[in-house]
Amino acid sequence: MNQWNNFLKGFIKENPVFVFVLGMCPTLGTTGSAINGLGMGLATTFVLVLSNVFISLLAKYIPDKVRIPSYIVIIASFVTIVDLLMKAYTNTPGPNGEPSLYDNLGLFIPLIVVNCIVLGRAEAFASKNSVTSSLVDGLGIGLGFAFALTLLGAIREILGSMSVFGWKIAEGFAQLFNPATEYKQGDGMIAFVLAPGAFLALGYLIAFMNIIKKRYAK
Amino acid sequence: MAKKESTFNNMLITLLVVTLTASGSLGFVYQLTKDAIAQAEANKKNLAIKRVVPEFNNKPSEEFFKLPSETPGDTICFYVAKLDSDTVGYAVETYSKNAFGGLLKLLVGFLPDGTINNIAVLEHKETPGLGTKMTEEKFSSQFPGKNPAKFILKVRKDDGEVDAITASTITSRAYCDAVQRGYNSLKQHQNTEKGGEQ
Numbered sequence: 440m441n442q443w444n445n446f447l448k449g450f451i452k453e454n455p456v457f458v459f460v461l462g463m464c465p466t467l468g469t470t471g472s473a474i475n476g477l478g479m480g481l482a483t484t485f486v487l488v489l490s491n492v493f494i495s496l497l498a499k500y501i502p503d504k505v506r507i508p509s510y511i512v513i514i515a516s517f518v519t520i521v522d523l524l525m526k527a528y529t530n531t532p533g534p535n536g537e538p539s540l541y542d543n544l545g546l547f548i549p550l551i552v553v554n555c556i557v558l559g560r561a562e563a564f565a566s567k568n569s570v571t572s573s574l575v576d577g578l579g580i581g582l583g584f585a586f587a588l589t590l591l592g593a594i595r596e597i598l599g600s601m602s603v604f605g606w607k608i609a610e611g612f613a614q615l616f617n618p619a620t621e622y623k624q625g626d627g628m629i630a631f632v633l634a635p636g637a638f639l640a641l642g643y644l645i646a647f648m649n650i651i652k653k654r655y656a657k
Numbered sequence: 658m659a660k661k662e663s664t665f666n667n668m669l670i671t672l673l674v675v676t677l678t679a680s681g682s683l684g685f686v687y688q689l690t691k692d693a694i695a696q697a698e699a700n701k702k703n704l705a706i707k708r709v710v711p712e713f714n715n716k717p718s719e720e721f722f723k724l725p726s727e728t729p730g731d732t733i734c735f736y737v738a739k740l741d742s743d744t745v746g747y748a749v750e751t752y753s754k755n756a757f758g759g760l761l762k763l764l765v766g767f768l769p770d771g772t773i774n775n776i777a778v779l780e781h782k783e784t785p786g787l788g789t790k791m792t793e794e795k796f797s798s799q800f801p802g803k804n805p806a807k808f809i810l811k812v813r814k815d816d817g818e819v820d821a822i823t824a825s826t827i828t829s830r831a832y833c834d835a836v837q838r839g840y841n842s843l844k845q846h847q848n849t850e851k852g853g854e855q
Contacts, residue, residue, distance in 0.1 A: 501671050504663040509675045516679040520686045527693035532701055538778075538792075539701075629787060629824065 445575045449583030451655070455556045456587035456641075457648040462556040466588060467637040469547050473604050476592025478540045479547060480585025482525065484578065486517045486551050491565040491577035498566040510561045511552070518551045556584060587644075594640050599631035706736055709766025709775040710746035713738035717748060724842055733842045744769055750779065751839030756831035758782025763832070765839040771847075772804045776836065788828035796822050796829070805840040 455461045462483075469479040493513055501509045525548060529540040541548075551557065560580055565573040593603055601608050630636045661667050699718060706717050717736035726733045736748040746769065752762045762780035767773060778792050790796055799819055810833040811817020812826060821829035 497675075500661060501675075502661045502663040502667045505668045505672055509671060512675050512679050516683055519683055523686055523690045523694070527690040527697055530694075530697040530701065532704060542780075632787070633784065 442575045445572060446579040449579030450586055454583045454587055455580055456584060457645050461559060462554045464550060465547050465554060469544055470588055470592040470595055470637060471632050472596045473589055473593040475543050476588035477585060478544055480588040482521050482548060483551055483554060483584055484581025485521055487557050487560060487581040488574060488577035489517045490514045490557055491560055491573040492570055494561045495565040495568060495570045495573035510558060514557050515552045518549060522548045591640055591644060595631045595636055599627045599629060599636060601627040705764045705777040705779060706748045708777050709748050709764055710738040711774060713740050713745055715739040724846055727838060727841060746774055747843060749839040749843055751835045753831040753835035755834055756781065756783060757788050757827045761831045761835055763835045765836050767843050771806060771840060771843060773800045775801050783828050788825045790822045790825065791828055791832050805837060810837045
């Protein structure tokens with residue numbers, strides 16, 4: 440298989456969120472802001488790449504009947520490693536005491552274990568393909584997942600908090616034209632930060648992606 | 658090489674090797690990150706203390722004591738900030754269990770006379786975009802400079818003087834509850850200390 444296509448398929452053609460609608464728990468739960476979505480997506484990518492590589496290496500030594508428990512143990516180990524690393528290195532609060540990335544994602548990191556994308560790729564791809572293909576596949580699917588989460592997070596952040604990556608749009612523009620301004624922006628559409636907004640935004644995003652895909656296919 | 662047969666021995670050995678390797682590597686990573694994690698936690702606490710109390714030159718994160726809270730079984734931690742052996746403030750690690758997402762932990766900085774200096778949120782599980790607004794200036798700036806002896810720490814809905822966060826009255830109530838709890842413990846501590854001196 441062409442490795443470049445293997446990598447690219449994760450973004451549009453086989454995007455885990457927009458096409459397979461897998462991994463909905465972190466997708467809906469952590470995309471309140473773009474940075475949280477990106478952090479979650481990259482943590483998942485890390486786990487996905489490593490578990491794919493190790494499982495494709497080990498698949499032929501693992502008897503069929505115990506493959507699922509073995510895969511889960513391997514995946515859980517990488518998730519715990521990510522959890523420990525993030526606790527150590529992404530746990531610095533912002534200058535005004537904003538919660539750190541780890542505080543924001545805390546609950547969802549251990550839940551990567553049960554993310555069906557990770558086990559799904561292990562079972563459907565890594566256990567049947569070469570190490571290189573599995574590595575590229577993990578990278579592609581993982582970054583596709585991160586791309587989807589960041590996009591969804593950015594849309595929800597713009598609509599819900601009127602900011603992108605923490606940069607307040609209205610305030611930012613006001614200050615751009617007149618640095619002395621003391622304009623304080625109000626609230627966005629709060630519904631988009633909450634669970635219903637996640638479903639709404641995701642639904643429209645999937646519809647939009649389907650339109651693009653149809654045009655692209657013609 | 659052909660795929661391993663699913664015999665009892667093969668399965669036993671595979672699972673044993675996989676779990677042993679996994680636990681071994683986890684132990685190794687834990688050892689590697691243990692210090693960094695402890696440091697990040699301590700760093701977080703120090704930054705929070707620095708934000709809530711006036712300038713100090715001792716090490717409050719090492720100079721602390723614990724008092725029982727009003728609720729039996731719970732304790733409240735006090736960090737004492739000193740500038741050249743004068744107590745300039747107390748950072749009180751207080752909490753409320755009535756927040757929307759359960760536990761809310763605050764670090765409230767009090768001046769020695771009980772006036773609130775500043776408040777930092779340590780831990781919460783509030784709704785993003787709603788309850789999390791408690792860290793924003795609009796809400797949090799209501800507290801510094803107020804003394805709970807005169808300032809009624811309740812939201813306006815409950816005949817208090819605090820403007821609640823829009824659509825997050827429960828969080829606002831819990832916030833006030835936590836500050837009040839910290840203040841009560843501080844008063845209790847100061848009373849017993851005075852009693853001890855006489």
